[in-house]
Amino acid sequence: MSLIQHSLKRVFKNVAVTAAACFALVATGATAADKVYRLKLAETWGPNFPVFGDATKNMAAMAEKMSNGRLQIRIDSANKHKAPLGVFDMVKSGQYDMGHSGSYYWKGKVPNTLYFTSMPFGMTPAEQYAWFYHGGGMELMEQVYSPHNLMSFPGGNTDIQMGGWFQKEINSVEDLKGLKMRIPGFAGEILAELGAKPTNIAPGELYTSLERRTIDALEWVGPSLDLRMGFHKIAPYYYTGWHEPGSELQFLVNKRTWNKLPEDLQEILRVAMRTAAYDMYTQATHESGKNWVSMKTEYPDVQVKDFPPSVMAALQEANDRLLAKHAEKDALAKEIQKSQSDYLQQVRSWTDISHRAYLNSQAKK
Amino acid sequence: MSLIQHSLKRVFKNVAVTAAACFALVATGATAADKVYRLKLAETWGPNFPVFGDATKNMAAMAEKMSNGRLQIRIDSANKHKAPLGVFDMVKSGQYDMGHSGSYYWKGKVPNTLYFTSMPFGMTPAEQYAWFYHGGGMELMEQVYSPHNLMSFPGGNTDIQMGGWFQKEINSVEDLKGLKMRIPGFAGEILAELGAKPTNIAPGELYTSLERRTIDALEWVGPSLDLRMGFHKIAPYYYTGWHEPGSELQFLVNKRTWNKLPEDLQEILRVAMRTAAYDMYTQATHESGKNWVSMKTEYPDVQVKDFPPSVMAALQEANDRLLAKHAEKDALAKEIQKSQSDYLQQVRSWTDISHRAYLNSQAKK
Known part of the structure; x- marks a missing residue:
C-alpha cells in the first residue's frame, strides 16, 4: 500500500468515523424528531394566484419554520397537476397529501360538502368561524369528509362576496x-x-x-x-x-398522511392551517378596501x-x-341546515346590536 | 496538481462537507433542539378569567404542543403576582418574560400605547387586524414599545364593546x-x-x-x-x-427573552400568539351571541x-x-393618528358595501 493509498484510506476511515458519529448523535439526540416529512399539496388555483395562493404559501412557510424544516410542503398549482377540480379525488386517493380548494366544488360528488363554504343569506366570516369552532361546524364537516378518508379545515375567507x-x-x-x-x-x-x-x-x-x-x-x-x-x-x-356572505376556502388532508405525522407536527400543521385561514381573511379585508378605493378613484x-x-x-x-x-x-343535510340556521339566529342577534348598529351610526355622519 | 492530489482534495472537501452537515444536524437535532425554554407570563386578569384567560391558556398550550415540550409557558394570574397593572414594568425589567394585558392601560406611563387597543369611532376587529398586519400598525406599535425593551403583539379581541x-x-x-x-x-x-x-x-x-x-x-x-x-x-x-369598536388585548414579550430563543421557537411563539388572538375574537363572537340570547330570554x-x-x-x-x-x-402620536384615520377611511368604504349593506338587507326581513 503506497503512502498515498494509506492516507486515502485513513481519510476515508475518518469520513466513516465522522459519519458514524454523526448518525449516532442524530439517533440518540432526536430520533423521530429529525425525520423530515415531505408533503405534497395540490391547489385548485393557478400559480401565484392572488390572496388564495398567498394562503397556501403562508401555511407552508409557517409549518416549515415552526418545525425547523422537519415539515416540508410542496405546493403544486393547477398548471402542474392539470386537475383544478380533481383536488378532492387526488387527496382522497393519496396522490396528494393535502389540497387547497373550496368545499362547495364537490357538491356534485358529495352533496353535503355544499354547506362548508358559505350559504346564501347565511353567516358572515366572524359568525361562521364561531359556528365552525364553537357551534358544531367542525364536527359536522368531519362527518361529511371522514368517510372519504379526508379531513377538511377552514382555508381562508374572501369576506362577503359582492352580488x-x-x-x-x-x-x-x-x-x-x-x-x-x-x-x-x-x-x-x-x-x-x-x-x-x-x-x-x-x-x-x-x-x-x-x-x-x-x-x-x-x-x-x-x-x-x-x-x-x-x-x-x-x-x-x-x-x-x-x-356568499363569508366564502371560506378549505384545506384538505389525507387521513393516512395525517396519522403518520408525530403529534407535534400534527399540531404545527393544524395551527398553520387555522392561522393561514384567519390571515387570508385579514388580507382579503385589506385588499378589498385598497382596491375599492382605486376603482372608485379611476371610475x-x-x-x-x-x-x-x-x-x-x-x-x-x-x-x-x-x-x-x-x-x-338526506338526514345529515337536514341536521347541518338546522345547526346553521339555529346558530345564525343566535349569533346574528349579537352582530345586529354590535356591527350593524355601529356601522350605521358611523355612516350617518 | 496530480490526479491523486486532486482526489485527496476532493475527499477532504467531502469530509468538510460531511462534518459541516453533521454539526448542523447536531445543533438542530440534539443540542439546541433538546433544550427546554421555560418562560413566565404575567396576566392582568384573575385566575380562570373567562375569554381573556382562555387566550393565554390556548397560546401556551399551542406553543408547548408545537414545540414538543421545548417551550413551556407558566401563566401567573393577578392573584399570584399581585400587580395587575404592573405587567408592563414586570416584563420590561425581565421579572416576567411575557405579559397579557391591554395596551391602553399604559397610557399614563407611555402615552402612545393608547392607540393599540381600540379607538373611539375607530376600526372594527377585522378592519383593525388589516391595519395591524397590512396597514403599518405592527410597525408603529414596534416604534412605541421597542424603546422599553418590549415587543407587543395583538392578544385577542372582545369584538365591539357595548356603550x-x-x-x-x-x-x-x-x-x-x-x-x-x-x-x-x-x-x-x-x-x-x-x-x-x-x-x-x-x-x-x-x-x-x-x-x-x-x-x-x-x-x-x-x-x-x-x-x-x-x-x-x-x-x-x-x-x-x-x-371601543374592536378592543384588542396584547401579548408583551421581553426582547432579551425573545432573542435567546432559537428561530423555530420564535416562530412557534409568534404564530401561537397571533392564533390565540384570532381564536379569542372567534370565542368572543360566540359567547356574545349565546349570552345575549340568554339575557333576552330571562329579561x-x-x-x-x-x-x-x-x-x-x-x-x-x-x-x-x-x-x-x-x-x-407628539410627532409619533400625530403619525399614528394619521395612519389610523387614513386606513379607516379606506377600509370602511369596503365594510360599508359589504357588512353594513348585507346586515341591513337581512335585518329588513
Whole structure:
C-alpha cells in the first residue's frame, strides 16, 4: 500500500468515523424528531394566484419554520397537476397529501360538502368561524369528509362576496327573467328558480362576454379580486352581496398522511392551517378596501346598489325551497341546515346590536 | 496538481462537507433542539378569567404542543403576582418574560400605547387586524414599545364593546351633564368634556353601585362578559357601542427573552400568539351571541338603544378635540393618528358595501 493509498484510506476511515458519529448523535439526540416529512399539496388555483395562493404559501412557510424544516410542503398549482377540480379525488386517493380548494366544488360528488363554504343569506366570516369552532361546524364537516378518508379545515375567507356587475338595474323580480348571468353553483340554481339564465364561463372569457353582451351580468368575488378583471370599466352597476356572505376556502388532508405525522407536527400543521385561514381573511379585508378605493378613484361613476327588498325576498324564498328539497332527501343535510340556521339566529342577534348598529351610526355622519 | 492530489482534495472537501452537515444536524437535532425554554407570563386578569384567560391558556398550550415540550409557558394570574397593572414594568425589567394585558392601560406611563387597543369611532376587529398586519400598525406599535425593551403583539379581541347599561334614557347631550358613569380611560375623558362625571369602580362593586344608584350608568364589555355581572337585572337600557369598536388585548414579550430563543421557537411563539388572538375574537363572537340570547330570554324587557345622532356628534367632536391635543405634543402620536384615520377611511368604504349593506338587507326581513 503506497503512502498515498494509506492516507486515502485513513481519510476515508475518518469520513466513516465522522459519519458514524454523526448518525449516532442524530439517533440518540432526536430520533423521530429529525425525520423530515415531505408533503405534497395540490391547489385548485393557478400559480401565484392572488390572496388564495398567498394562503397556501403562508401555511407552508409557517409549518416549515415552526418545525425547523422537519415539515416540508410542496405546493403544486393547477398548471402542474392539470386537475383544478380533481383536488378532492387526488387527496382522497393519496396522490396528494393535502389540497387547497373550496368545499362547495364537490357538491356534485358529495352533496353535503355544499354547506362548508358559505350559504346564501347565511353567516358572515366572524359568525361562521364561531359556528365552525364553537357551534358544531367542525364536527359536522368531519362527518361529511371522514368517510372519504379526508379531513377538511377552514382555508381562508374572501369576506362577503359582492352580488356582481350588472349592465342594467334590477328593480323587480321581473328584471331577473331571462337575465343571462355568470353565476355558478347553488346561487345559480336559485336564480334559475326565478327565471334567470345562469351560466358558467371560464374566467379568461368573462370580460369579453360582459363587454359584448353575451351575458348581462356576472359575479366574481369582490374588490379584492375584481379589480384586475376590469369589470368596472364596462358595467355601471355593482350590486351588494347575498349569495356568499363569508366564502371560506378549505384545506384538505389525507387521513393516512395525517396519522403518520408525530403529534407535534400534527399540531404545527393544524395551527398553520387555522392561522393561514384567519390571515387570508385579514388580507382579503385589506385588499378589498385598497382596491375599492382605486376603482372608485379611476371610475367614480360606478354605482353601488342593493337589490330591492322584493327581489331579496324572492331570492330567499327560492333558496329556502331548494334547501328543503336537499333536507328531505338526506338526514345529515337536514341536521347541518338546522345547526346553521339555529346558530345564525343566535349569533346574528349579537352582530345586529354590535356591527350593524355601529356601522350605521358611523355612516350617518 | 496530480490526479491523486486532486482526489485527496476532493475527499477532504467531502469530509468538510460531511462534518459541516453533521454539526448542523447536531445543533438542530440534539443540542439546541433538546433544550427546554421555560418562560413566565404575567396576566392582568384573575385566575380562570373567562375569554381573556382562555387566550393565554390556548397560546401556551399551542406553543408547548408545537414545540414538543421545548417551550413551556407558566401563566401567573393577578392573584399570584399581585400587580395587575404592573405587567408592563414586570416584563420590561425581565421579572416576567411575557405579559397579557391591554395596551391602553399604559397610557399614563407611555402615552402612545393608547392607540393599540381600540379607538373611539375607530376600526372594527377585522378592519383593525388589516391595519395591524397590512396597514403599518405592527410597525408603529414596534416604534412605541421597542424603546422599553418590549415587543407587543395583538392578544385577542372582545369584538365591539357595548356603550353600557343605563338607568335612564339618553335623548340629548343635556342628559349627559352630571351623569355619574363608570367608564375609565380615554372614553371617560371624552364624557368629561361633555359634562358627565366619569369614575372608575372596582369590578366587584359595580353591581351594587348601579343598583343603589351610586352611579347612573356603567360600561363593562358586552354580552360575552356582562351576563355574569347581572346588570340586565337592574338597568333597563343597554346602549350600543361607540368608544371601543374592536378592543384588542396584547401579548408583551421581553426582547432579551425573545432573542435567546432559537428561530423555530420564535416562530412557534409568534404564530401561537397571533392564533390565540384570532381564536379569542372567534370565542368572543360566540359567547356574545349565546349570552345575549340568554339575557333576552330571562329579561325580555331589556331595551337596546342607539345614542341619538346629536349625542354621537358631540362625542365625536370631543374625541377629535382631545386627539388633536395629543397630536400637537407628539410627532409619533400625530403619525399614528394619521395612519389610523387614513386606513379607516379606506377600509370602511369596503365594510360599508359589504357588512353594513348585507346586515341591513337581512335585518329588513
